Amino acid sequence: MQFIKSIIVTLLIVLPGCFTMYAQEVTFNKDIAPLIHRSCTPCHRPGESGPFSLITYEDVAKRASFIKTVTRNRYMPPWKPDVHDTLFINNRKLSEKEIQVIATWVNNKMPRGENRKNTTIPIPSFNTGTQYNRLPDLVLKMQRPFLIKGDNMERFIVFKIPYELPDSANVEAVEFISANKKLVHHANFAICAAPEKEDIHAGDDFINVTEDDRSKYIQYDAFQKNMVYYGGWIPGAAYESYPKGMGWVMPRKGVILLTMHYAPQGKEEQDISGLNLFFTKSTIKRKINLISIGSGGIGEKDIDPYFFIPAEKIKTFQVKVVTPGMDQSVLYVWPHMHLLGKKFRAYAVSPKGDTIQLVTIPEWDFNWQELYRFKHLVKIPQGSVLTVEGSYDNTSNNPNNPFHPPQTIYSSGDMKSTDEMLTLVMLTFPYQKGDETLELVQP
Ligand code: HEC
Numbered sequence: 001m002q003f004i005k006s007i008i009v010t011l012l013i014v015l016p017g018c019f020t021m022y023a024q025e026v027t028f029n030k031d032i033a034p035l036i037h038r039s040c041t042p043c044h045r046p047g048e049s050g051p052f053s054l055i056t057y058e059d060v061a062k063r064a065s066f067i068k069t070v071t072r073n074r075y076m077p078p079w080k081p082d083v084h085d086t087l088f089i090n091n092r093k094l095s096e097k098e099i100q101v102i103a104t105w106v107n108n109k110m111p112r113g114e115n116r117k118n119t120t121i122p123i124p125s126f127n128t129g130t131q132y133n134r135l136p137d138l139v140l141k142m143q144r145p146f147l148i149k150g151d152n153m154e155r156f157i158v159f160k161i162p163y164e165l166p167d168s169a170n171v172e173a174v175e176f177i178s179a180n181k182k183l184v185h186h187a188n189f190a191i192c193a194a195p196e197k198e199d200i201h202a203g204d205d206f207i208n209v210t211e212d213d214r215s216k217y218i219q220y221d222a223f224q225k226n227m228v229y230y231g232g233w234i235p236g237a238a239y240e241s242y243p244k245g246m247g248w249v250m251p252r253k254g255v256i257l258l259t260m261h262y263a264p265q266g267k268e269e270q271d272i273s274g275l276n277l278f279f280t281k282s283t284i285k286r287k288i289n290l291i292s293i294g295s296g297g298i299g300e301k302d303i304d305p306y307f308f309i310p311a312e313k314i315k316t317f318q319v320k321v322v323t324p325g326m327d328q329s330v331l332y333v334w335p336h337m338h339l340l341g342k343k344f345r346a347y348a349v350s351p352k353g354d355t356i357q358l359v360t361i362p363e364w365d366f367n368w369q370e371l372y373r374f375k376h377l378v379k380i381p382q383g384s385v386l387t388v389e390g391s392y393d394n395t396s397n398n399p400n401n402p403f404h405p406p407q408t409i410y411s412s413g414d415m416k417s418t419d420e421m422l423t424l425v426m427l428t429f430p431y432q433k434g435d436e437t438l439e440l441v442q443p
Contacts, residue, residue, distance in 0.1 A: 026105040027113025028057050029121045035098055036060055037124045039077050042131055049181055055123055061110045068106040071099050078236055078368040082360040089375045089440060090238070130276050131238050132173055138165070140256055141177070141274030143205055148183060150267040154416055156209040160220060161256040161274060162200035169250045173241035173278035176233035180271040185261040185417045188232040189275060192223040193251035200255050209259075223255050230290050232425070234336065234369035241278070242331070243440050245285045246429065250277065263417060286429045288331065294319045294388050295411045295421040303411075303422060309340065309394040311406040316343075316391040317422050323348070323384045327431035329377040331440075333359045334425040338417055339366050339400045340392040340409060346424045348384040356380060358424070364390075366400065371427075377435040380428075390422040 026032070036054050044050030044059075053059050060067065070076040077092040094102075105111070127135050142159045176187055194200050203219045229248045231240060260273055293299055295307070299321045309315050335344045341364035348356040356379075359372050380386070394406050402418045409420050429435075 025111075026101055026108065027111045028060065028105070029113035031101055032060065032105050033057075033121050035101065039092060039094060041124070041126065043077075045126055047128055048131070057112055064106045064110050068103050071102050080361045080363065080365060080368050080370070081372060082362050087357065087374055088372045090370070090373045129177065130175055132175055132241065132276070132278060134278070136175070136276035137169070137279040138163075138277040139177070139274065140277065142258070142272050145179075145270045145272050146206070146260075148262050148265050148269045148271060150265050150269070152264040152266055154185075154210065154264050154418075155262040157206050157260045157262070158209055158217065158220065159206040159258045159260065159273075160204070160223070161258060163256065164200075164253045165250070166252075168252045169277075169279040170282065170284045171229075171242075171247045171250050171277060172280035173239050174231060175239035175276040176237075176273070177276055178271060178273040180269060181235070183262050183265060183269055183271055184233070184235070184273070185263040186232060186234050187261065187273060188230065188259045190224060190227045190257040191229045191250060191254060192257060193226040193228055193254045194223065196253065198253075200253065220257055223257060226254070228254070234334075235366065236368040237370050239276070240332065240371055240427070242288060243438065244280075244282055246288055246331070247280070247284045248288055249284055250279075261417070286432075289428050291426045291428055292423060293321050293386065293426070294423040296423060297425075307411045307420070307422065309392050309409045309420060311408055312395050314342075314391065314393045314395060316389065318387060318389045319422065321386045323380050323382060323386060325382065327382050328380045328428045329431045329435040330358070330374060330380060330426050330428050331377060332371045332373050332427040334369075334371045334427075335359055335361055336369065336421055336423040336425065337364055337366070337390050337392070338420050339402050340394050340398060340420055341366065341390060342393045343391040345389045346387065348380045348386045350381045351383045356384070373440075375440060377429075377438055377440070379431055379436055388422060388424040392420060
């Protein structure tokens with residue numbers, strides 16, 4: 001009996017060991033490639049933001065220990081929201097298990113693994129020039145390259161991109177594109193309708209708002225009055241896409257006023273930026289609205305305390321806005337601060353006292369901003385109080401502080417990278433019954 005017991009005990013100890021050994025046969029072809037191709041290659045391929053490609057076995061094996069480190073410390077893939085990130089459909093975060101699988105593979109000296117026929121697995125096909133799931137229907141870009149002088153000056157340039165289509169078009173996705181994204185501090189685009197008889201090609205094709213006489217800008221005023229949609233891009237962000245039947249309509253004839261904010265550069269560089277547009281035949285039954293709260297938007301004057309950050313101070317500001325009119329459904333939230341930003345939080349409290357989480361970024365990073373898209377539309381009842389809160393570190397201990405020694409920082413409304421902002425942009429619709437349970441998919 002004692003003997004049988006000890007055999008059983010031995011088996012119990014040895015067997016799980018065998019199974020783990022077997023389970024740990026982690027190979028590139030079987031385990032690593034699918035993970036890398038899903039979570040890394042969309043950015044780490046030619047033409048995208050990643051500094052090198054992560055596609056083939058060689059690409060990945062060559063940087064194996066680096067990859068083990070950046071996945072373990074969650075630097076890559078970039079994803080900044082806190083635990084409520086489960087609310088978001090565009091969540092890029094790797095699971096603990098996936099991080100462990102990468103580590104195991106690297107520790108085991110990167111076995112390649114076998115396929116039935118050859119030893120390399122097929123490389124997934126990506127569409128060049130877009131992160132969306134298909135090629136754009138229309139690409140509208142600046143008409144010629146813009147030269148950015150290497151004089152360490154910050155520049156705001158408004159480009160006018162005229163266009164004419166056979167007919168108006170329903171937009172299901174829009175994506176900012178740039179030949180040189182690393183130069184771009186942020187970009188905004190206004191899609192403006194133009195009257196049929198208007199000469200959309202007349203006048204300047206760009207205005208240098210920083211260096212030119214600002215009165216030149218008046219020539220674009222007429223377009224701006226007919227703005228149909230307004231969107232933007234911040235470093236790290238991908239495309240914006242809308243569920244079926246929702247979105248906005250691109251007028252048949254118009255201009256895009258693309259405001260480019262170029263960061264200061266030490267060497268001369270060129271850029272061509274623009275938009276990829278993806279159209280749909282489905283009618284847009286619900287037009288999306290963009291609401292901006294805080295600096296440059298609703299409640300700007302009510303930021304509390306008054307928005308300035310003295311040198312060597314850490315300060316927190318809040319802005320509270322009551323949702324007007326009717327119940328709203330939120331599709332995206334887009335938090336925005338600049339270089340001194342440390343923490344960001346936005347939530348709503350309904351008239352019944354329920355707290356509705358929108359987004360929390362515990363460690364703000366200017367380089368990794370995103371439009372966070374909810375899995376389910378989030379209902380904000382009429383009369384809810386929306387709070388946007390941001391903390392800023394203007395001390396010399398903040399490595400991102402653009403000034404040494406630190407200076408008093410304001411929000412001058414110019415949106416310079418050395419000014420600060422506290423803004424939450426939301427893409428919303430008027431609420432309809434059943435919105436909370438709509439199944440939204442990420443294309
Ligand atoms: C949203 C785009 C994006 C995704 C997704 C992404 N990367 Fe990156 N990655 C970048 C960019 C841009 C940089 C260069 C800037 C930087 O280092 O912060 C970078 C840098 C890196 C670096 C160099 C870091 C350093 O300190 O120089 C490594 C290694 C890396 N990525 C690995 C990965 C791995 C592995 C994945 C997937 C698990 C991944 N990345 C997913 C965009 C991305």
